[in-house]
Amino acid sequence: MSSRPRALGPLVALFTAGYLAPYLLPTVVGRLSAGLGLTPAQAGLVGSVLLLASASAGFTLASRVERIGPRRAARFGLGAMVLGYGSAALTTSVPLVIGGAVVGGFGSGTALAVAAAGIAAQRDPHRASTLGLLTVSATAGALYLTLPHLGGGHGLPFASIAVAAAAVWPLTGGLGSGAGHGPVPTPSRGEATPLPPLPHRRSGLVLAAAILCWSMAQNALWGVSGRIGLTQAGLSEVTVGAVFAVALGAGLAGVTAAGALGSRLGRAAPIGAGTAIIAVCVLVSSRAESLPAFAAGEILWNVFYPVVLSYLLGLAASLDPRGRWAVLVGSASSLGVACGPVTGSVLSEQAGYPGMGLVLCALLLLAATPMTAVALHTSGRPLVPGSIRRRGGAPAAVLAGTTGSTPGLVPQMGAPEQEIAEIPVPVPHKATRQAFHLARPSDRG
Known part of the structure; x- marks a missing residue:
């Protein structure tokens, strides 16, 4: 089977639907607190439960997308999103809202798992993830501008995510019904060979642990950003929504710049x-007490957040062309996102918003070190020793080092060395060689 997905468009749409819930987290948590009478910590806990269900789906499906088939898995995830988020939007019962959020969150994680596995098989996974971030940022920005004018209540954010999932459903026909890059039949018996073990285990585990902390720190602030704007900065919901929309729009510019730069700067420098x-x-955002300070912190933050995220997703995809590390690292990121709202709520209640910002700043700086180290460690080592000399030279090394998945002619890291077979060549007798050289001038004349 081909290791390439059939089309990038369905994968980007699926990525957008799966990532929409984390992007709308501030308005979801804020409206749960205002509309259902929950405390900020309780509303943050509901948001964490939603995202925890999303992360659990990714961990569960990391090695099963190929067996289930991308089209079937994607439709299951989108159906769960419509059912879960739709039911949460239509009820005011807190237990039913939580149940709907769990079902919808699991659907979001399933959609993301399928998208991540397919994006990792692209020739340029960084470009593919950049397109996905562009689309989800634009969609979330439009919703932040629209939702405040449609009324209050917790139902609108949930309903918008459900509608987005339903809109993506028809596009799943472009996904393969079977594994896009799964087991390859053996030529002798036609039996599927088992999946090879995960490459780069140490680097992948370090990256997953670091991105968990990275995502938790950022989404701890993102989950309470709406309350910072409303309470500490004294802004209205319309103004806060406009700031978020502008911030996400600025994020589009950042992601566009990251896509244009590609791998020219490597991965370590943009990540660190x-x-x-x-x-x-x-x-800056956690200490904001006015519109200029709040807007500056949120806008600059959202310029760089998707840029770094796109490089992290590309780095994870480069560790395994089959997409397993992309799904696992993405699920670790979702787990960090899940812990973010409750972490931000607890820290803000205990230490205030400025104290919370100081703690999160330190955690981000600590997480940057291992992520940068993984980027430095894995770059420039895509091939086994000696394979460049026999399988394409410098162009093959450049191709393997700048793309997330290597072509079939380039062996992957950890692949066994090719044996060099000695071919016996008969050497002609000395008298025969002399007779041959004597005969050459007359042949030319």
Whole structure:
């Protein structure tokens, strides 16, 4: 079977639907608190439960997307999103809202797992993830501008996610019914060979642990950003929504720049320096007491957040062309996102918003170190020793180092060395060689 998905468009649409819930987290948590009478910590806990269900779906499906088939898994996830988020939007019973959020969150995680596995099989996974982030940022920005004018209540954010999932459903026909890059039949018996073990185990585990902390720190602030704007900065919901929309629009520019740069700067510099800039923006946002300070922190933060995220997703995809590390690292990120709202709520209640920002800034700087180290460690080592000499030279090394998945002619890291077979060549007798050389001038004449 081909290792390439059939089309990028359905994968980007699926990525957008799966990522929409985390992007709308501030308005979801804020409206749960205002509409259902929950405390900020309780509303944050509901948001964490939703995202925890999304992360659990990713961990569950990391190695099963190929067996289930991308089309079937995607339709199951989108159906769960419509059912779960739709039912949560139509009820005011807190237990039913939580149950709907869990079902919808599991559907979001399923959609993301299918999208991540397919994106990892693209020739340029960084470009594919960049397109997905562009689409989800534009969709979320439009919703932030629209929802405040449609009324209050917790139902509208949930309903918008359900509608987005329903709109993506027809596009799943472009996904393969079977594994897009699954087991390959053996030529002798036609039996499917088992999946190879995960490559880059140590780097993948370090990256997953670091991105969990990275996502938790950022989404701890993102989950309470709406309350910071409303209470500490004294802004209206319409103004806060406009700031979020502008911030997400600025994020589009950042992702576009990241897509244009591609791998020219490598992955280590954007990940390390970008995370340091984000840490400063977190401090500014958490201390904002006016519209200029709040807008500056949120806008600059959202410029760099999707840029760094796109490089992290590309790095995870490059560790395994079959997409398993992409799904696992994405699920670890979702787990960090899930812990974010309750972490931000607890920290803000205990230490205030400025104290919370200081803690989160330190956590981001700590997480930047191992992520940068993984980017440095895995770059420039895509091939086994000696394979470049025999399988394409410098062009093959450049191709393997700049794309997320290597072509079939380039062996992957960890592949066994090719044996060099000695071919006996008969050497002609000395008298025969002399007779041959004597005969050559007359042949030319």
